[in-house]
Amino acid sequence: xxxxxxxxxxxxVQEKEAVTLDCTYDTSDQSYxxxxxxxxxxxxxxxxxxxxxxxxxxxTEGRYSLNFQKARKSANLVISASQLGDSAMYFCAMxxxxxxxxxxxxxxxxxxxx
Amino acid sequence: xxxxxxxxxxxxxxxxxxxxLQCAQDMNHNSMYWYRQDPGMGLRLIYYSASExxxxxxxxxxxxxxxxxxxxxxxLRLESAAPSQTSVYFCASxxxxxxxxxxxxxxxxxxxxxx
Numbered sequence: 001x002x003x004x005x006x007x008x009x010x011x012x013v014q015e016k017e018a019v020t021l022d023c024t025y026d027t028s029d030q031s032y033x034x035x036x037x038x039x040x041x042x043x044x045x046x047x048x049x050x051x052x053x054x055x056x057x058x059x060t061e062g063r064y065s066l067n068f069q070k071a072r073k074s075a076n077l078v079i080s081a082s083q084l085g086d087s088a089m090y091f092c093a094m095x096x097x098x099x100x101x102x103x104x105x106x107x108x109x110x111x112x113x114x
Numbered sequence: 115x116x117x118x119x120x121x122x123x124x125x126x127x128x129x130x131x132x133x134x135l136q137c138a139q140d141m142n143h144n145s146m147y148w149y150r151q152d153p154g155m156g157l158r159l160i161y162y163s164a165s166e167x168x169x170x171x172x173x174x175x176x177x178x179x180x181x182x183x184x185x186x187x188x189x190l191r192l193e194s195a196a197p198s199q200t201s202v203y204f205c206a207s208x209x210x211x212x213x214x215x216x217x218x219x220x221x222x223x224x225x226x227x228x229x
Contacts, residue, residue, distance in 0.1 A: 100170065102159070
């Protein structure tokens with residue numbers, strides 16, 4: 001079984017500051033992948049970043065980076081230099097090894113303040 | 115540059131009515147999925163299709179049927195809608211099989227209300 005936990009229902013950050021969105025996961029598999037998606041108020045789901053369990057380096061994509069701590073089973077999303085357009089719901093998701101299903105957390109609503 | 119297109123975007127049904135949500139992708143992806151999103155629960159997989167001609171149940175398949183009409187199209191049918199099926203439905207597709215690092219591309223969602 002795989003489980004994703006996002007403990008922050010809502011977060012606020014000042015424009016241009018960095019923010020960390022927490023994600024912890026539970027799996028007994030050694031091989032798995034972690035994903036972050038963004039859902040703006042318009043409703044679509046936008047892929048942000050991926051981290052494989054065997055990747056030695058933390059994933060980065062522009063202003064997004066993933067703080068992967070395997071021993072703690074955490075995969076936190078770090079957004080640097082927040083922008084007003086970053087205001088959205090953010091979902092962490094995981095897929096075990098050969099599992100077909102991508103399991104999502106409950107999400108964190110991020111609000112960027114001007 | 116359409117990606118994944120879902121129709122309709124909004125629908126209101128009465129309990130017991132039936133309807134079909136349509137999904138089409140123009141990226142030549144092999145795998146397609148239907149998810150539902152409920153407040154505070156993230157997205158949950160209803161059904162998926164790893165390739166044309168195959169479909170498999172996800173986490174919450176009860177009350178739904180699907181058809182992979184061809185490589186492009188994957189429809190979701192509610193035969194007898196119930197208020198518990200009030201939700202936002204997302205169709206998604208991925209290039210490779212539903213495993214590993216394959217990234218899902220999502221449609222814009224369909225908001226369904228069952229009275």
